Every structure is written in structure tokens, then in C-alpha cells.
Amino acid sequence: MASTTLLLVTAVAIIGSARCFAADTITANSAISGGRTVVSRGGNFELGFFRPAAPGGGGDSNTASSHNYYVGIWYKKAVKPCTPVWVANRAAPVSDPASSQLAVAADGNLVLTNEAGELVWSSNVVISGSSLNATVAVLLDSGNLVLRRDDGEVVWQSIEHPTDTWLPGVRLGMNKITGHVQAVTSWRSSSDPAPGMYSLGIDPNGTSQFFLSWNRTVNFWSTGEWTGSIFANVPEMTSHDKYNFEFVATANASYFYYSQQDPTVISRLIVDVSGQARQIMWMPSTEEWMVIWEEPHKLCDVYATCGAFRVCDEKSEPFCSCPAGFHPSSVEDWELGDHSHGCRRNNPLQCHNSSVRDKDGGDAFLLAPGISLPRNSSPAAAAASPSSSAEDCRSACLRSCDCNAYSYGSRCALWYGDLLGLSAMDTASTDDLYLRLSAMDVPSNGCRKRTVVVFVSVASTASILACLSVIVTVLVKMFRRRQRNIRFMQAAAEGGRRGSPAVDGAGGPGAGGGRDPGRAADSNVAASSIRR
Template sequence: MLLPLAVAVVAILGGARCLASDTIAAGSAISGNRTVVSRGGNFELGFFRPSGSSSSHSYYVGIWYKKAVSQCTPVWVANRASPVTDPASCQLAVAVDGNLELADEAGKHVVWSTNVSSTSSSVVAVLLDTGNLVLRRENNDGEVLWQSSEHPSDTWLPGARLGLNKITGYAQALTSWKSSVDPAPGLFALGIDVNDTKQYNITWNGTMSFWTSGEWNGDVFTGIPEMISHHTYDFDFVSDANGSYITYSLQDPTVISRMVLDVSGQVRQMIWVPSDDEWTIIWTEPHQLCDVYAVCGAFGVCSEKSDTFCSCPVGFRPSSEMDWEVGDHSHGCRRNNPLQCELRSTNRSKVNGKDDDGDAFLLASGISLPRNSTSSPATQASSSRGCGLACLKSCNCTAYSYGSSGCVLWYGGLLNLQRLVDDTAGMDDLYIRLSAMDVPSSSSEGRRNRTIVFVSIAAAVSSILALSAIVLSMLVRMFRRRKQRRMAFIQAASEGGNLVAFEYSDVRRATDNFSEKLGGGSFGSVYKGKMPGAVGEVAVAVKKLEVTGGLLCVGDKQFRNEVRTIGVIQHVNLVRLRGFCSHGADRLLVYDHMPNGSLDKALFATRASSPALSWRARFQIALGAARGLLYLHEGCRDCIIHCDVKPENILLDGDMAPKVADFGMAKLLARDFSRVLTTVRGTIGYLAPEWISGVPITAKADVYSYGMVLLEIVSGKRNARSWTGEEEQRMSDYFPLVAARKVSGGEALVELLDERLNGDVDGRELDIACRVACWCVQDDEARRPTMEQVVQALEGVVAVDVPPIPTSLRALSESENAGFVMSSFNLMTSDSEDAGRVASS
């Protein structure tokens, strides 16, 4: 009776799924299906076989997610290039020399080792809840001898460092898997640029760098401006005498995230979405898969519009169908039949029983010219036929192109071919060299007699059938492009859509050739437009930038990057940027249309033209605008100074909710710098004194402008308006001075209120608004509140003391030349409907 029970106990223990702890100590080992699990249960270490692998005899030691993630997702692999066939006969254990080793056949052969120089046997390996496997001494000091986070595979986990140890010269780098089922090191690597340790590169085959992050500017890498929008992560870059490295953490510890260098060569930030039970890609670099160097291998053609993004041109097939099925396109494509010049070099005259027919060329229709491939011009070739003949003289010549650039010969495997989706008019034609057997011909005799095949547009035009095919192709292409544009508009109009780069012709059509002007400002004019939406038409406002300076001085690429950075900034009290257009000198910004226009029209409209805004509406507008500015100053990764806060830049939606506009024209200010030097911009009447004095500008300049706007919300009149000659001598008419005196003197503030309201006001809110406004317009920026304090005051969270009269206003009232001062001020600020606007950029 005891023997069967003992056998049962041994069987249960032998089949245990995990060891009792997170530690591999001396005398214990991982073998077969036994594993260790981190203390909090986040990660598991053991033998695994990649999902989808066709080989049932390739096993690896790795770390994968234990809980929350249902899919087996390895984050680190030890023996990447050395799989074992029988985990039951292998052991992962701490050896007598203190190293963690993977040995097969009872220790006869070491497959993998930590290779640490240690003579201590009191060493243990511990799997941490961060996914990091550490080898450390077992004594009290717990000195870490080795850790897996410093030897990553293809995955970078939160908290791990990726960089360069300047003392040892060792650099951590992510290396892609060879394929989706083979964790062996692939061709792509992501690591720090050892020549410029403030940026990171992705390289191909250890030599070709095809993507760079740009240098770290204190908050983001300049080549990845969209990092600013990902508030899920906190990135930290450190560079000192010991090393340079970057690390990141998650603001929400419950989120499961990882960064992976994919087999395709893209680095992908991913999060686990439990509701969908799958990994979701947050962002990728490079953005376009076809920008990855040699992503489809030699002669492979990349297409962004296809689910199977790699294909082979006519006359070619994948070099390895099996590798392509698992995402390994590194071997590219090969010809269906070898070139005859190659066969002749091996003294063969027949192929598949056929006579040697020579080589020919076939037009690679709709395929771009190669990039980064070896080429040379053939200046003596004056025609397409002559160019082909020049290529045939060398067996190493694999293709030629002819067109506006003349004759160019291409050698070796063609890299970075791409399927074109836009109009290819004006591009040089590419002809790829094939065996004549793979080039269509009317008869075998004709194929033997021809050494070159040209597909000529002129010949096609001579045929009615060919001409019809061309016309039909053009119509189909036009239809597809229109459909794509329409889908882009729908995406832009739909809630949560990404920023869209519009075609200029589409925006011009949407605005009826910019026929309905909504208004104008210092940076350009705004036009109303209509675009097709998911349900009916959607109204948009298109800002046509018309001045030099600011964004317009930058190149197209920088403009697009800066606009994309602005486009990800979203808040309920900020106007949302839907898209943009950069077409030569034409720069357009497409916003949501605000049906109730700008605040200045609601406040300063002719008394008979529209009813006055109620006090409730005014106070909510003031509070919403303050919240929008607070988000720009504090809610974004970079502090954004608006620089031109005024009623014209506060728009009202259908529910009269305020939306701050034109913040895209402001300078982006890194958090590590409290000030920014810039040229004067904004509008006289709202400009803080530091603009005029030349003192560097901070976010407090926006606070001053907001204070002036708040005074106008109270009074319903412009602070600076036209005076008569008699009024010029009466400085008491200058409303900010009137308000400051009454607030400071504790007088009744209802006299400051717009008379159209007939005293219908919440006295407490009026008192708070006037006090806040007078604090905001203090000359000394140190005495002004922050926008956070402004919001708290308007919400009634904090009390507001009685402010002093600003020094400049007191001096203005006491000036003997008051009339002259106000006359000059009046001259600068009175200007038709947009009184008060004097802007320079």
C-alpha cells in the first residue's frame, strides 16, 4: 500500500508547474516543466517553445508574463541562438563558480551562462516582479553580479535602462527576433548612438542606421515629438561621466506595457487591453513600415496598403516561403529562373531543356526606384534601349532606370523597393533584368531573337485597346484617390480621429475656394468649410497662415512635426486641431468650427444686434478659458505659453462653452527652463509690461492678458477704446484703472458691470472676478497668480485678498502728460472691429 502512494507523491512533485519560490539557489534547478514565479506573481521563468513554431524540438529558457496576460508573451530569452531539444534532460542552475548556467545532458555541455567572474558559491538567482532576473550574493549585502535587464533581447520593460556604460564601454541594445517563431538575434538593433550619446538609432545588420530618435531636449527626443502626448509614460534620460541611459515608468501601475523591437524592424510601444484580450500598439517608429531599411529584403517590394506588406515583383518569388510565413523577409525574393549570363558563366547552355535565350528586361510597373542600392550613371546611353544594352554588358547589372535622370544602371540585389499608391507621372521607369523565359513574348522564336524587351508607352498609345486600358486605369486610380481623401475627411471629422495631413485641393474644395471668411488675425485669415462626415456634413474652420515668422519660417518636415505635436493637445476648453496642409508656401490648419464665433463678438457687438451675455454665461466663459490656459501651462508635458490671449482667441461652441484658440502659434517651452526669449507678439492692450521692456517672457505673460480679458468680460466694453478730446484728459475713463481703484478701495463693484445686465449678477462672483483680474494685471509678474491659482479662486476653493493698484496704472493717472499718453495709446489700439490689435511676430 505504501509503494503506490510513494510513487504518486513523486509523480505529483515531479510534475509540479513551479518551484516554491522566486529563487534558484544552490542545489535547486529548473528542468522540464518546472518554473519559478516572481514574488508578486507578475512574471514566470522556465522553458518555453515559441507560439506558432513548427518545430517541436526547439526549447528556450525565458521570462514571460504570469498573470493578467493570457497570451504567452516572452520578454527575455537566455539561449536565443542555441535552442535545446529536451528540457527534461537540461538544467538551469547556479554552478559551483557562482554563474547561472543552462546545461544539457546532465551538465556535459553548457548551452548558456551569465559569464560572471565570481569565485563565490553563495549566489542565488531571483526573479523580480519587474521581470528582471538578478544574480546576486546570498549574504547580507546582496551585491548584484548580473541582471537580465542589462542584457535585453527584443523587449524593453518599464524601469529597465537602455544606454551606455562609459566606464566599461558596454551598451545595452534591443535586438529583434529572427522571425515570429525564432528568437535568434535578427538583423535589427535599437540602441544608443555611441557617437552621439544623447540619441538612439535603429540599425540594420549592425552597419546601416536608418532611423534616429533625435537628441534629448530635456523632455522628449526631438525626432519623436509625439512622446509629449503619451501621458501614460514618464521618460527620464540621464547622462553623466559614468554613462548615458534612458528609462521609463508607468503613471498607472496597473497598466501592463512593453516596448518591442519587432521582427519587421519597427520599435513598437504596446499595452495589454484586458477587455480585448490582446496587445494594442500605441505608437511605432519609424511610423511607416516601408521606411525600415531592407524590410522586404533584396528585390522585395514593400506596400503600406497591403496586409501582407512584402511581395515579389513579376518574375520573382520568395527566397524562402517558410520564412516569409513567419515574418522573416530578410532573404527577399529570387528570380523564377536564373539569369542566362550566370548560367553561361558555369558553362551551361540549356535551362529546363530549353535553349539559352539570353536575358531581357521587364518594366516594374508601379514600383519605386531602389534606395541605398549600388548604382552608376551611363552617360553614353541616350535612349531607353541603349540603357538596357549598357546593362547587358555586365552580368552584375540587375536593373536599369531611364527617364528625367537619364540612364542609371543598378547592381546586385535591389533594396527598399516600394509599391507606389500615388500618381507616378514624371518618375523614371525601372526595368528589372530577368531570364528571357520569364518575360512575356509572342513566340519562342521572337524570344530567342530578342535580347531586350521594352514596354513602351508610345507603343501602347498606338493601340486602341492599350489606350483604353490606360484611361480605365487612370479613372480607377482617380476614384481610389477620391475615396481615400473622403475617408481621410471622415476620419478627421469623427470623434477621436487622428491628425490628418490634407491635400491642398481637398481643403480648397471644402472651403469653396476660401469664399466664406470668418475672421482674420495676426497670423492669417480663417475660412468656413464643410467636409463629409460619418453622418452628413461637418463644419470646419480653416486657418490660412499668411505671414512670415514663427512656424512659417521652418521647413516642411519641421512644420509637420510641430503641428503634429500641437494636434495631440486636447482639452475640453481648447479648440481641437483636426488636420493640416503643407503645400509649398501654403500652410493651412483645420479646426473644429465654433458656431457661436469668438468672445469679442458676443461681448462687444452692437447693443441692438444681439442680447447681452448673462452673468452666468460670462462667469462660466471666464472659468473655462482659465482652465484651458491652465492645461497649456501645466497639463502638457511642455509648458505652452499662448502669447496672445484676447477675446478674439476665445471661441464659443454651440453650448457657449469657451475654447481657447491659436495656442498653436505659441512657443513650446521645456519644463527645465522657466523663461524663453522671443520676439514681441500679441496684441497691444493685452500685452504684459515685460513684452515692452524686453524682459524674458514666462507663463505669467498669459496671466496678465487673461486679467485684461476678465475685466472686459465684466464691463462688456473694450479696456482701450476711442476717446474724445475732452475724455483724453479724464484718466478715470480707463477701465482697468477704474476697476483697480474700486477694488482696492472696497467700493461697490456693481458699477463696473455691463449696464445691459441691469445689475443682474451674483455679487460674490463679481467680487472674485474683479479681485482676480486686478491681481493678474500686476506689473511685477512675481505678484501675479498662476493660472492654477486663478482657477481655484474662480471655483471658490481659495480666498482672494484685496489687490493693490498696479504701479503702471497709478503712474498713468498721476502723469502730467496723461492726455498725450492716452492719445498715443488710443492711436495704437483703435482699429475698426478688431480694436486693440497691433501685432508683430
């Protein structure tokens, strides 16, 4: 009996030691793998492996877009379907979560290894001290994953490495000592959490405004400076009493954060794959996200939202289309929300092909009516002088294989590289945009050449037919005249034979009142023959 009791106590101790860390904790001995997850203490967030749902799949794992798996944090309560707010291995998915694992390594870092045991992702911090094995990762109710020592010191946290979501209470700004700027970066597409083209971050030059930027190089929207209560270009901040806003500037850092007056409300700010920044709130009654505000208001004001050589028109569906002579580079990526590939020409340019470059089969230009000028200007955009003619402008672009378009109106401008930011216009522009295409894709050139060929062919054929018609008509008339002469001669000869005896028996020319009856008879026969 005593031995049985001892075994039970031992078993309980073993179970207790296995669960000495709460369900919100990852250690060296309690890795995340397969379907195992950890949940924050209050049940707000969950961490584990997930697979992005395909568009329209509603988050069902059966409709996932690929076999790529990621480690992420998502809402545990209320929000359906699975909505990740942070992803560890954004650009390095694993294919088998059952044989991959997230654990605390021997050096104290939080690491993700794949099915081959290879390192995929790491917190990548230097942890000194003798108690490396005591480092643990804990998922908090704020959605923050922290890596801390046994003494409570935080050595790494996920909120300092945001993905596409800015959660309440999270500071977003710049470390003035290191110059590091935290930025919220969009997904590449709705099913690919890899870093996309759009990001939101504070001005690295030290002002209080935040910029939306494309490819971290082109700023296309600003919050405006902090006024003390709101950002100047976001007046919607004054119309909502559910949030508290705070901007802090010190000698070491500048940052902004927001909090919610009602902690039960689920809200977040995201940088969407479309390039818009959106403050959204979960509505339990309708089970969907409601947009509080979004910037820019017009989707076509987002820089390069449709990609290269693609035209944005908010009045059409879909709102992005390819101009004449172009087709989508990737229809599949576009359906997933990845617009970065834009459009490409139906046929490649012939500028580099010396055999056709200087012939009629080279490159040509097509007028793109109702389309704005590109937003990505080039230093050589105004290479031609203002006094140049339209033909001079065209020739200047044609001489460079890197020139993809020219505009002419108030002045001549040449456009190099991919054309970005094209949009439909309601009013006519003073500058006409001409896109460079292969000559075979320019209808005016092709039609003109075909028209000349067809015209010449038709004219030649008509001339030949006219000549043949004249010849045939002349031959027919000659034939009919010959036939009449033959019939006349035959009739005359036949009449002469019949009239000879009557003449001989008449007794001379004076008989019958001086008329020759035989000659009269011959005339009647001849006339009858001609009428027939």
C-alpha cells in the first residue's frame, strides 16, 4: 500500500513538473509543434502553427491556399476566422508542422526549426549569464510574446518586430540612439504573410508625422504633424471617444501609441495589402470588422496600387486594368491581392533587336487617352526642350531603349523604367501620354500598312477585270456583226435563186408598170432574214 501511494505521488509530481509552466509558456522542454498551441492567461490570444486561408475560404483550413505553414499569434476569443496579428517566419514557411518546432534553444533564444532540423527563424538576441536554460517565452493577454529570464528581465518581445498589425498599447516609433525605425508592413498578398510593398512608420528625420511608403523609398501619404491631441491629416481621430492617443518625444526615442477605453473592445490598425492604413474594430453583432478610418481615402491615391503599367479606376470593377497592348503579368497573384507585378506588353520591344529596329517592324507609340501621367518621374523626364515638337519628343524617346513612354503638351517629357501610379481621369489632360509598344501591337501602324496593301491589291484586280471586260465586249460585238453579215449574205443568195425564172418570163423590164418583181421579192426576203 505504501509503495502504491509512493507511485501515485511520484506520478503526480511528474505530471506537475511537466505542467509547472502555464499553458501560456514555451520552454526548452515544452516546444510548440504540430497542433499544439499556447494561449495567453486571459484567453485573448493564441500562438501556434497556422496556414493562411485562400481568398473566399473563410479561414477554413480545408481551403488554405498552399502547404506553407507559419508560426503566428491570432485572436483566441470572438474573432472568426483565424486572424493573425503577428507572424514569426514571414518569409520562410515550413511544410510540415508536425516535425517542425518552436522552442527555447540552448543559447536562450526562441528558435523555429523545420522538418529537416534546419534553423528557420530566431529571436536572435545575445543573452549573457549562467542561467540560459531558465529563459522562457510567455504569451501575454496584450498579444505580446516576450522572451525573459527567470528574474523577469525581458530580453526580446514581438511588439518590437511588428508585421502588418499595430495593436493597442504598442509603441511605434524610432530609437534615436540606434536610428532604428519600427514599421508596420503589409502582407505580400492575402495568402502570403511575407513582407509586402507598403509600410507605415515614423519620419526618420525626426518630425512627429508618420508616413505610408512604397518599397520603403516613396512616401505617398502622411499623418501630418502631431497637434497635441491628433495628427493633422487624420481628423477622424476627434470623432471617436473609444481611444486614447499619446505621442512621446524624448532625447532617446520618439513614439506614438493608442489605447482603448473599453478593454473588452477588439480593435487594431493594419496596413492592408492594398496599401491603405485602416483602423478597424470587431463587431460581435455582425461578426465582421468595421472600418473606423482609412487612409488614403481613395484607393487610386495609393502609390503603385495596381503595379507597373496598370491603370487604376475606382469607378470600374475590377479597379485595375491593363492599357491597350498590355496584359496582366500574373492573374493569380492579382486575385490574391498582390498587385506588384502589374502588366506587361503583349509582345516585347524590338529596340534591342537590330534586325528590325530600323525597319517598319520596330517599336511604335500608342496614345493612352484619359490616363494620367506616371507618378514616378525620372531625372531625365524633361530631357527634351520645351520648344521641341511632338515629333522631336517621339524621336528622343525612340532613340533610347530605356524610354518607355513620352508625354507632349505643355512640354516634352520622357519616362524611363516601369510606369507607376497610372490612373483614369475624368477630365482631359493638357499632356498626352504615349506608351511604347512593339509596332505589331499598335493598331494605327498595322492598319495603315495593311490598308495600303489591300488597296493596291484591289486596285490591280479591278484594273485587270476592267481590261478583260472591254476585250470580251469587243469580241462579242465583232462576233455578232460577223454573224449578221453571214446571215444577210445567205438570205440574199437564196432570194436570187428563187427570183431568176420570174425575171426571164416577164418579157423585159417594162412589164408590171416598170417595177422589177424579182428584186422586190429579194428585198423582202433579206429584210425578213435580218429581223429574225
